[in-house]
Each structure stands twice: as structure tokens, then as C-alpha cells.
Amino acid sequence: MPKMNMIQALNSAMDIMLGRDPSVVVMGEDVGYFGGVFRTTDGLQRKYGEQRVLDTPISEQGIVAAAIGMGVNGLRPVAEIQFADYIYPGYDQIVSELARIRYRSASEFHAPVTIRTPCGGGIRGGQTHSQSPEAIFAHVSGVKTVMPSNPYDAKGMLIAAIEDDDPVIFFEPKRVYNGPFDGNPDQPAVPWSAHPKGEVPEGYYTVPLGKAEIVRPGSACTIVAYGTMVYVAEAAARAQGVDAEIVDLRTIAPLDVDTLFTSVKKTGRCLIVHEATRFGGFGGELSATIQEECFWNLEAPIARVAGWDTPYPHAFEWEYFPGQRRVGAALKALMEAA
Amino acid sequence: MPKMNMIQALNSAMDIMLGRDPSVVVMGEDVGYFGGVFRTTDGLQRKYGEQRVLDTPISEQGIVAAAIGMGVNGLRPVAEIQFADYIYPGYDQIVSELARIRYRSASEFHAPVTIRTPCGGGIRGGQTHSQSPEAIFAHVSGVKTVMPSNPYDAKGMLIAAIEDDDPVIFFEPKRVYNGPFDGNPDQPAVPWSAHPKGEVPEGYYTVPLGKAEIVRPGSACTIVAYGTMVYVAEAAARAQGVDAEIVDLRTIAPLDVDTLFTSVKKTGRCLIVHEATRFGGFGGELSATIQEECFWNLEAPIARVAGWDTPYPHAFEWEYFPGQRRVGAALKALMEAA
Amino acid sequence: MAPRPRSRLHVPHPPARPGDPVDFSYVRTSPAGEMPRPEVAAPVATLAPLANELVRVLGDDHRAVGAWDPHLEPDVLQVGLRHMLLTRLFDERMQRTQRQGKISFYMRSLGEEAVSVAQAMALRPGDMLFPSYRNQGIYMVRGRPLVDLMCQLLSNTRDMCKGRQLPVMYHWKDGNIFSISGNLATQFPQAVGWAMAAAIKGQDDVACAWIGEGSSAEGDFHSAMIFAEVYNAPVILNVVNNQWAISTFQGFAGGEQATFAARGPGYGIPGIRVDGNDFLAVYAVTQWAAERARTGSGPTLIEHVTYRAAAHSTSDDPSRYRPKDEYERWPLGDPVERLKSHLVALGEWSEERHAALAKELEEHVTKSWKEATKFGTLTEGPKLDPDLMFEDVYKEMPPHLEKQRAQLRAELAAAAAERGAERG
Amino acid sequence: MAPRPRSRLHVPHPPARPGDPVDFSYVRTSPAGEMPRPEVAAPVATLAPLANELVRVLGDDHRAVGAWDPHLEPDVLQVGLRHMLLTRLFDERMQRTQRQGKISFYMRSLGEEAVSVAQAMALRPGDMLFPSYRNQGIYMVRGRPLVDLMCQLLSNTRDMCKGRQLPVMYHWKDGNIFSISGNLATQFPQAVGWAMAAAIKGQDDVACAWIGEGSSAEGDFHSAMIFAEVYNAPVILNVVNNQWAISTFQGFAGGEQATFAARGPGYGIPGIRVDGNDFLAVYAVTQWAAERARTGSGPTLIEHVTYRAAAHSTSDDPSRYRPKDEYERWPLGDPVERLKSHLVALGEWSEERHAALAKELEEHVTKSWKEATKFGTLTEGPKLDPDLMFEDVYKEMPPHLEKQRAQLRAELAAAAAERGAERG
Ligand SMILES: Cc1ncc(C[n+]2csc(CCOP(=O)(O)OP(=O)(O)O)c2C)c(N)n1
Numbered sequence A, B: 001m002p003k004m005n006m007i008q009a010l011n012s013a014m015d016i017m018l019g020r021d022p023s024v025v026v027m028g029e030d031v032g033y034f035g036g037v038f039r040t041t042d043g044l045q046r047k048y049g050e051q052r053v054l055d056t057p058i059s060e061q062g063i064v065a066a067a068i069g070m071g072v073n074g075l076r077p078v079a080e081i082q083f084a085d086y087i088y089p090g091y092d093q094i095v096s097e098l099a100r101i102r103y104r105s106a107s108e109f110h111a112p113v114t115i116r117t118p119c120g121g122g123i124r125g126g127q128t129h130s131q132s133p134e135a136i137f138a139h140v141s142g143v144k145t146v147m148p149s150n151p152y153d154a155k156g157m158l159i160a161a162i163e164d165d166d167p168v169i170f171f172e173p174k175r176v177y178n179g180p181f182d183g184n185p186d187q188p189a190v191p192w193s194a195h196p197k198g199e200v201p202e203g204y205y206t207v208p209l210g211k212a213e214i215v216r217p218g219s220a221c222t223i224v225a226y227g228t229m230v231y232v233a234e235a236a237a238r239a240q241g242v243d244a245e246i247v248d249l250r251t252i253a254p255l256d257v258d259t260l261f262t263s264v265k266k267t268g269r270c271l272i273v274h275e276a277t278r279f280g281g282f283g284g285e286l287s288a289t290i291q292e293e294c295f296w297n298l299e300a301p302i303a304r305v306a307g308w309d310t311p312y313p314h315a316f317e318w319e320y321f322p323g324q325r326r327v328g329a330a331l332k333a334l335m336e337a338a
Numbered sequence C, D: 001m002a003p004r005p006r007s008r009l010h011v012p013h014p015p016a017r018p019g020d021p022v023d024f025s026y027v028r029t030s031p032a033g034e035m036p037r038p039e040v041a042a043p044v045a046t047l048a049p050l051a052n053e054l055v056r057v058l059g060d061d062h063r064a065v066g067a068w069d070p071h072l073e074p075d076v077l078q079v080g081l082r083h084m085l086l087t088r089l090f091d092e093r094m095q096r097t098q099r100q101g102k103i104s105f106y107m108r109s110l111g112e113e114a115v116s117v118a119q120a121m122a123l124r125p126g127d128m129l130f131p132s133y134r135n136q137g138i139y140m141v142r143g144r145p146l147v148d149l150m151c152q153l154l155s156n157t158r159d160m161c162k163g164r165q166l167p168v169m170y171h172w173k174d175g176n177i178f179s180i181s182g183n184l185a186t187q188f189p190q191a192v193g194w195a196m197a198a199a200i201k202g203q204d205d206v207a208c209a210w211i212g213e214g215s216s217a218e219g220d221f222h223s224a225m226i227f228a229e230v231y232n233a234p235v236i237l238n239v240v241n242n243q244w245a246i247s248t249f250q251g252f253a254g255g256e257q258a259t260f261a262a263r264g265p266g267y268g269i270p271g272i273r274v275d276g277n278d279f280l281a282v283y284a285v286t287q288w289a290a291e292r293a294r295t296g297s298g299p300t301l302i303e304h305v306t307y308r309a310a311a312h313s314t315s316d317d318p319s320r321y322r323p324k325d326e327y328e329r330w331p332l333g334d335p336v337e338r339l340k341s342h343l344v345a346l347g348e349w350s351e352e353r354h355a356a357l358a359k360e361l362e363e364h365v366t367k368s369w370k371e372a373t374k375f376g377t378l379t380e381g382p383k384l385d386p387d388l389m390f391e392d393v394y395k396e397m398p399p400h401l402e403k404q405r406a407q408l409r410a411e412l413a414a415a416a417a418e419r420g421a422e423r424g
């Protein structure tokens, strides 16, 4: 099986879809000739031409709106927002339009747009290159919101997203573009080639949206995580010697409640981990939902570890980042509670 | 004590602040000569002149941005967004700028902007005049988010918001502009003049931000609500004959956890009610937070009642609205759980 | 010595407020027939005058003059008159039904009918329209039965929107008319995206979008212009300058110092300022813009100078912010009257025929309304199934919505049972 | 018969990509001294040519010519030269320190120094500046010690941003320079709001904002223009057209069909296109625009035609998308060299003096760096207190942040204890 990092896997997904489906177009700031600031669209314009892989003006509002119009006219746009921190100018077009067109037109119109955007911190990007705004999309009925954590899922889910007739907000945790990251910046970087999820088929396959994955079975507690935090959680569980079951959520909305409920009912304890700021973050929804269903199985309060409720500060990257120590401490407390 | 409805109370708050503080300016679409589509700013331009009470172009982005610039230059803008459904074009300016200026400049700069906006449904407004987007602001560190539910609080909190040196997103549940609404559209409307919270002092006073209020003490369970839902919750509790303690949250962020925790520890049961769509809504944060602190006191899972996870549909207003029946059923289930 | 001038906040003032004498001296007009009609492929730089003057075809003597005369056959003009009149009568009736509490909300296009009707007629059926809420005339031109529009207004069991949208927020896939949004301006750049896709696919169709002059202050306007220019998209971008945006006049949208059409050349896009109440002129500039778009010369920005004769909506009372008699003194007249007079001048129309047409259309409206109300009204008759609320949020219903649907069903069943118990 | 032309998606192409011969024929220039200088109160309509031609003062013979010559004293020019050179040397050094891993990120303004320096010099200290990330020259003019800028770059214990911002995102309240945002374009309309407040308060100060030509595609640009026009705000809005926005050239921002300055007149705002590498021309148009704003004639849009000679940032490699030798062939030359040559031509400067100045400034930079690093670097020396992370989110720290701060303190204490245990 070929080895790919996440960038290559995403590139391969777009390559395959551009090849299979003439209605697929790729667009965004610097994605064309240059191949994207993270090189995710490298080579695609050369291969598919300028009418299929478009550089755009610097206008996230315009990018989303144009993609909607294209989608309504039968194309399947895959639009890149260069950083998730810059998606806000397109937020109105996403919430008021992209998410609503099917509903308000009773399915006469729809726009099958995929919006790819790198998110998350840990790359010394400061407050405007590190945000994780998934919660503000999770709350919006009409869009699906996903965040794969590894090359295999990234490719399969991106293909699924492009093929999906509903709009998908596709978050890419950029800290794990090149390899899994366990939260310790001082350790040597691990490449995807050394990880089973770096084995990625060359060809077409999909990973269904709406399905979480148990990336590590366990019985002592459930850790719900997504994106980079999956690896931090794994490392923390290992370090604490806790037999945690780790659920990689993969899709944030619609949520795979079955996997969550089954796991928490089994383990009786649950820790939720995300990079986004805690207050009003998606962890609240996870905790509330799990609690509603699994209350009688819970042996301890559901706990959350998340980014502090501050903007992402450049100099305090590792004090800010919910790393192994913070996750570990929460895990310990979770296991001790009773 | 004079009687005021919520519109009059809000108008009085702005009137007083325009009078007391020459740096206060009021601005927004149709707020000047016309006095606002809900007449909330009626008479203010006549009284304070066009340099203090400004009509603006139809650009929510521009309104927020201009208010920020004015705030940085020493004014205290009170900007109206005509409907909360139209706040999204200004979302980037709120999240990336208004909420961040103090932090990133280490308090050298700040913009004491208040953004007033009518929210919520129940007025046959359809999907673009009924939304309750408080959750997407609650998640943003650096802004305060509030929603008073009655004239007395509306006036006192608006004055407090204008005087606050931090930016405040001030949601006005428009369904209760004219009177408390218990969720039953077939009942004759009750005016604020018939309600104690319709007694509003003429002059200056504040109701502090960040403080919830127990609007009905009780011992059987705690209902956490805000805006219109406070009255629906009251009516449902009455109808069910449940001795519920009802907390009117008033401020969404920062959250008055002490009042919540004390109440839920006392009652052992908790129901959260909001109009906004359920998934990813603010109820998740409330539930998670309360559960974390009060887990050992809980006699039943914390329950949520909220808007369905669909856009707000024009024809199904009352099937959509989380009314007495839905709240009542949840309350019943909550009380029966054990 | 005079004091040094100083900066002060300028606050735009409409020429007149309630009680003031009407003053339209700010509306710059040109005599009919005066503007040259450039080649569609002419370089943008040569088109500047179009953005500042006013393209007019119908003169005060009701004759068509000048290079912009589209030379339409009388039967085409009669069709145009019929569509405009139908739009107006439909609007009037719906306004009344709202006053009677039979629909929840309505928005008329009184005084602006030529914009929608002439433009839709000048386009091909395959061209995609992105209307605002004041473009109902395009539905008349494209032939959507009134009953269908009325059922939408009634949110009844035949509502094309399945009860999900406010009245007037129509859509029509088969008629190539996009769904109207309550959020202003959002569809302007979407139309550009549609046109970009047409160009990518080698389609021969163009997109046409409308925005109010007030709404043109939104960032979406800029996004549309930028994308249209950069990709030379086959799109017609219309700013309907009807002087008012609820209570604020066009000066609050930036109309004091420049025309709205003038923004076009700033982006390298031709801008045309047209007499929006002149059916022939609107038709002609639309034809010209469509031809430009279709033949690869790219986008055009059209400013329609017209007047919102009606209230903003049924929730609005314009007498609070403008003189009652403004419309009577509006210098560009009434589009229906002007086309009618033109046809009369041509010997192709008469008061009698006009009265007969009005009667016929009135009856059509009445009949349609009767038909529509059979499918239910706000207060009576059959109702949409609330289950529909949960459909079309996604293509396939996700489990959490299924669950909520079940919950609502239970809730409604309980309510019905209770009512039954009460009655029984 | 030739096939009928059809619409197709136009895709802007830069004149040259890596390997291609450089081609700047698209850059329209005018001879120095040719443009007339209108009165500041002249009606906007009469100012159109300013938006399309190019205001230049310094001729090829290095003499200042024409109506726009600001007639500055040689000592003022020397100060300008000093600030530009300091900006350049500072940039070079910081670029190197980034390469050495001592700061995390840097952005140079190479080739564009005249824009910031001449503009800041033409304004008054009380005028409020809203810079982008490529306007460091304004800090030189307003006299912020280099040490302070360096401490920001180092996120060290003297960092004005308390470690919260990426390098180059400075701010300076006392210097009337607003905080830079990583989000493009957002500050353009904020500057207008600031200016509106100035007008409301009767302040005599103007606001001045900068945006890249690429960023001018954002909706904020439009919001700024609309609000500036509607309220006649005392603001100078600058588009720095340095031809590139990371890898996309100015055609992707709408620069193919019209100049960026031309957007001004579309809004009824004068637009001036100026040779951005001509210190005197930039100074003169800024003076003109400031005078307009200050005396109540309202906003001005200035397009600075310049070239981003450096990489976009230290994360960028421009050889992937443009010819290596583009800058060498840039028709408007180098702003530092041009001002230097002008001074030499005036007999007010020499190679010797220039070398001495460069040496002095180099030493100043070196000394400042030594000083700055005393307060800590990324990897060494004192560190900011992580407690600071929780401050300034709000004016007063709310309880949940106090709690999180306590949690972090415990976390760090545990880590320290562990490290102690390991060591011990
Ligand atoms: C984004 C947004 N902001 C505000 C509104 C409220 N609103 C509805 S119509 C309107 C006025 C629009 O005026 P104009 O664009 O001139 O169109 P007209 O009504 O004159 O046809 C306003 C402010 C809205 N619907 N959407």
C-alpha cells in the first residue's frame, strides 16, 4: 500500500475526483498555479487546467458565494479557505445560503459544495492561524461538518464529501498534515509513513461521513476526540496507563451518537477533548448528549479538556495547547472520581 | 413606578445614556429619522441630533467595523443590527476584531461597542426573522453576550452594556417586546403593564451583566432559560404543577455559574430551555458545565428543550417553537426519572 | 478671515420628509433618444457616459426614439403591457388579502414593474434569474401560474416552499428562477458563480441578478463585481435604484456623489444607467448586456432609476418618512402608463382595450385566488404536514431529525388527544 | 463565416511565470510632472484623470518636476531617506534572524518603503494610522525604538503584545498606530469609523489606512468606501498595489480592466494613482489627501503602484510563481535609490554620506538587537509569564478565566516538579 501524508492524501482525493467527475472544480486563494500554501492542490491545475482548478480573488465571501452559484449550476466545487481563521467573511454565505438553499426551495435547488479549510494550532501560527471554529458550524442545520485525523480518513472522507449532495465543511487539522502529533513538541516528529493510517490506497475509496471510529478499544473510560487531539489522547492514556477507549469522532455533524453511547455505556466514564476554546465549544454538545443518554451508566461526571477561553496566543503555544499533561490530569481525575 | 414595555425600556436606556455621556452614539439601519423598524430608537435622533443618532448604509459588516473605529476613537457606539438573522455579515468584524482588539494590543486599544439585535421567533417572521444565534457568540472569547427577558432588565442591562468597556452582544427577544409570552399564541396577549417587570424607573440604573436571576424559587427542579423561554418555562411548570426553580440566565457569557450550581445542587434536577436549534446550541454548554459540577447531586439526567434542528419554518411556527407542551413533557419526564 | 473649513460628519438628507414639498431635482435625467448605443464589444473605457447619463427611449410624446430603440413589434409590447399590468393587479390583490389577514406578509413592486418584465422578456428562457423580493414580474413573464405563487403566499398544501419561507420568497427550478433569500445581497455573487459555471461548461446561457440600491452597500455587491470582472463572467448585475430602502433614501447607499452605475467602470465593468420606468429602454439595455455576456464580452452593471411607489412591505408605513405625494411627482412617471401611452400613440392600443385587459386580468387573479385557497389558507382548510419541517434540511434525513420528527408527532398526537378529550 | 463568439471563463495570467521573460508592459506609467494638481476642494467629477494616469514627481534625471512637487527641504528628504533605509536594513536583519530560528516569522517591505515613510511623514502625529503588516516604515517615522519592535518580534518579556501576536503585528497607542490584524482588510472600514468619530467630535485629525491590492477584494473594502462616501469621512484609504498577493498577481484582485484607483470615482471618492516608489509623489498626494480630509472635502483613495520585491513572508518562496529577476526590471525602480539619486542630484547627498548613514543604521540595528534579546528570545532568556495569556481578554478577568489560570499554574507547577525530580 502506498504511504501518503495527509496533504498527499487530500491531493489524491481531489485528483481522483477531478478525474472521475467533470463537474468537480477546485478553487481558492493560491490553490491554482501555486498549488496552495500548504501545497495541498499541487499539480492539479497543471493536470486539469485552469477552468477546473481556479485561483480566486482574496474574498472568502466571494469564494463561498461563487461556489454556491456553481453548485446550483451543476458543478461540484471544492473550495479552499486558506485558514479556518479566515472563514468568517464567508460565514453569512455559509449559514444563510449554502445551508439553507435545499430547505427553502424544497430541494428544487441545492449546492453540493465542499469547503476545505486547515484548522487548529501547534504550528506557531498565532491567533489568526490556529483557530478551531467547528462549533459554529456544528450549530448550523443544513451543513455537515467533519474533521478527519489521518491520511486514510482524509482521502476517503474528502471523496465522500465531494460526492455528497449536501454541503460539507471539511476541517483539516494542519498540525497532523505531516504526521501524528502527540502533543509533545520536543519529541522528534513522527511521519505518516510510520503510522498505519498513512497507508492510503492510490485509487478511489470513500470513508462514510457520519461515522466515528474507535481507534483504540478499551474498557476503563471513553475518550472522545477529533483531529490532532486523537493522538494527544492516545499518548495521555498510554502515559497514565489507563485502558481508555478512544473514539475519533471524524464527523462532528451529524453526530454518530450510536458509537458514543455504546462506548460510554460500556465504560461508564467519559472524557471529551478538543482544541477549540472550551466555553460554548462542541464539547458541550457532546457532553450534554452523552449525559442525556448514558446518565445511569456514568460513574463519574463527564469531563472536558479544551483550549483555554482566550485567543490563541503566539508565545504561549504550548501552555495554551491542551497537551498530554492536561489531558492526562483530566484522565486521572476522571478515573479517580467515584 | 412608570410602566414600560421592552421597547420603551430600551429606548429609555439609550435616551439616558445619550444624555449622560456625550461619547455615546446610536447607529444602525433605519434607526435615525425613522426610529427603527421596531421603533426602539424612536425620537432619539430628534432629541440628540444626527451626529449622535445615525442612520447607516445596509452593511452589517460596515456597521460593526465603523462602530469599532468609533470605539477606538473614544466613542461608545450602540449599534443596531435590524434582526439577529442579519448579523452574519458582521460576524468576522465581531470575532476577528471587536473581540480581539483589547487582547492583541495588550489593552492599549479597546472598542466599547454594544451591538443590539432583536432575536427569536414566534412572530411569523420565517427563517430570516426568527433566529437565535447566541451560541455562536457565546463561543467567542472577548465579547460578552446577554439576553434580557423583560423591560426592567432590558433597560438596566443596556445601560450596563453601554457603560461596559468590553464589547457586548445584546440580544433582544422580540417576541416579548410588548409583553411576556407564555408560548400559547391563542391566549390574549398580556402587556408589560400587567407584569411587575414592566415597572421601570424613569432614570438611570443598572442591572449588572454576568448575573442570572432566580425568577421563581422552587425545590423540585431547576429550569434554566433565557429570553422568551423564561415565560414558557414558568407556564409549563405551573401547568405541570411542578415546584420548579426558574433561573433567568440574562447573561450568556460570562456565565453566572454560581447561581446555576447552587440551584441545581439544591433541586437535583435540571431542565434547560432555549429557542435556538438544539444541536451545538448553548444548552450543551449549560448542561456540560452543570453536570461537571453537580453530577453527584443529580437525581436524573439534565434535559434540554430547544428549537428543532431545522431552519425556522414560516408555516410551522407553533410546531417549531418549543412551547408549553414540549417544555411540559420534558419537565414531566425529568420529574419522573429516577 | 473666514474660518478654515473643517471636517464634519456629513449626514445624507433626502430631498423631502413628510410635510416638505417634493423635490426630485437631484434625479439627473437625459432626453429620450440622446444616448448613443455602443457596440457590445466596445472597450469598457469608451462606455463611461452610459454610467452617468440616462438611457431613455420613450419620449414625452410617447414615441420611441434613438439608437436604443429595440424596435419591438406591437404584439411584443402588448405582451409586456399585459405582464406589467398583471403584476400590478396581482400585487394589489395580495396586498388586500394581507390586510384581511389571509396571508402573513406581502411586498409590492408598484412602480417598478418594467424592470422585471422588460428584463425577463429580453432574456432567453435558459438564462438563469436571481431575483430579489421585488421582482415578481419575472414570474409573470416566465409563465408561472398565479395559483402557484398564491399557494406560496398562503403557505398552503401546494406551497412550492412547503411552508418554509415567508411569503414572496418564491423559486422555480424549471423556470430557471432561483430561490429568493431574506438575506439581502447574498445572491448577487452567487449569480456570478452560476455564470462562471456556465462559462466553464461552455453553456450559452447568462445569469441575471437584481439587488436594491440600499442592499448594494453590502459586501456581497463587491464580491460579485470582483468575481465578475476577474473571470469575465456572463452575468447581468442589476441595481434597482428605487430611491428608498425602507426609510433611508439612496444617499445612504452612496448615491449622493455618484450614480450606482458608475461603480461598474471602477471595476472595469460597463455601467449603464437606465430609465427604469421606460419599458423599451430597460428592454434594450438588457438585450445589449445579454448579448455582451453571451458573446464573451463579460458582465454589465445596470442601474435602473425607478421609484418604490408602494410601502416597503405590509409591515411598513412610508408616510412616516417621506412625503405622501412623492410618487405623483416622480419625474420618470409610471411604467404601465408610459408603455400604454406608447402603444396608443402607435395606434396599437386604446383605453377600451386597456380596460378590457384589466378586467380580464382581474378576473384571472380572482379565479386564481379561489383556486389557491382551496389548498388552504393561514387560518382555514387543509394544512401542510408538519413532518415536512424535517425534510430537505439534508438530502437524506439524519437520525437526530428522525428522532425530533417522532417527538413532534407524539406532541401533536397528545395535543389532538387532549382536544378530543375536551370536546368529547 | 466565423463562429459566433461565446462566453468562456477568463483566467487572469500574470505577464510572466518562472522561466518566462519579465514583461511589465501592462504597467501604464506617465512621465514625471505631467499630471496637474487640482485644488483639494475640486469636485470629484473633475478628478477622474488622477485615477487612471500616474502621479510622478521624480523624473529619470532625478529632478523633481511638475505641480505635484511638494518642494520639501533637503533636510526633510534626508530624513525620509534615513527612515526608508532604516526600514530596509531592519527588514534585512530581521529576515536573517528568522532564518537563524530566532524569531518565528517575518515580513519585509522591500521595495515599498516609500509608501509608509512618505505617507507617515506627510501626516501629522495626531493622525491615526491603520497599517497592514507591510507598513513598518511608519514606525520608523513616528520614532518607535527598534528595540520595542524587536521585542515584539521575539515575543519576549518586553513584547508590547505580551506574547499574543505573531511577529510584525505591532501596535502603538501613543504613536497613534492601530493594532495590526492577521485578518486581511478588516481595518479599512474601521479607519473610516475612526474618522467618522473624529468628524463627530470635531477633531482635526484624519485617519489613514492601508490595504494590499489583493486584500482589496474583500467585502471590507466596499464597506469602507461606502461609509467613507456616505459620511464624507476624513480618511485616506490606500491600496498598495505591489503586483502580488502571495502567488496571485494583481489581475486576480480585479486589476486587469481598471486601476485600483479607478474604484474611487465609482463611489464618488477621488482616486489617485501614484508612483509608489517615488517618495516625493507619495508625499505630495498624501499631503493633498490629508488636506482634503482635514478641510472637510472628505475621503481619498490612493493606489500606490509598487512592487513586492521580497517574498510574501518568511514562509514563502516566490521563485515558485514569478521570474526571479522581476524586481530588477520593475519599471518604477527602487524607492531608496531614487530618493538618494535625487538628493545627490540636488547636491545634498553623496555616496560617502550614504555609506556612512547605512553604517550608522546598521550599527543601530545591531545595538538594538543586542538590547532586545536581553529581554529574551524564542529559545533563551527570560520568558513572559503565562498568566498573561488570561489577561486582557476582558477588562476584568471573569471567574472562568481565573479558574483556567489556576489550572494552568498547577499544570506548570507539576511539570516543573517533574523536571526537578528528573534532574534531582
Ligand atoms: C442582510 C440584511 N440586512 C438587513 C435586512 C432588512 N431589510 C430588508 S429589506 C431592507 C431594505 C432594502 O432596500 P433596497 O435594497 O433598496 O431594496 P428595496 O426594498 O428598495 O427594493 C432591509 C434593510 C435584510 N433583509 N438583510
Ligand SMILES: Cc1ncc(C[n+]2csc(CCOP(=O)(O)OP(=O)(O)O)c2C)c(N)n1
Residues within 6 Å of the ligand: A029, A058, A060, A082, A086, A089, D134, D182, D183, D184, D211, D212, D213, D214, D215, D216, D242, D244, D245, D246, D308, D312
Ligand atoms: C481574511 C484573510 N484571508 C486570507 C488571508 C491569507 N493571506 C495573508 S496575506 C495574503 C495575501 C495578501 O496580498 P495583498 O493584499 O496584495 O498584500 P501584500 O502581501 O502584497 O502586501 C493572504 C491571502 C488572510 N490573512 N486573511
Ligand SMILES: [Mg+2]
Residues within 6 Å of the ligand: C212, C213, C214, C240, C241, C242, C243, C244, C245, C246, C308
Ligand atoms: Mg431600494
Ligand SMILES: [Mg+2]
Residues within 6 Å of the ligand: D212, D213, D214, D240, D241, D242, D243, D244, D245, D246, D308
Ligand atoms: Mg499585494
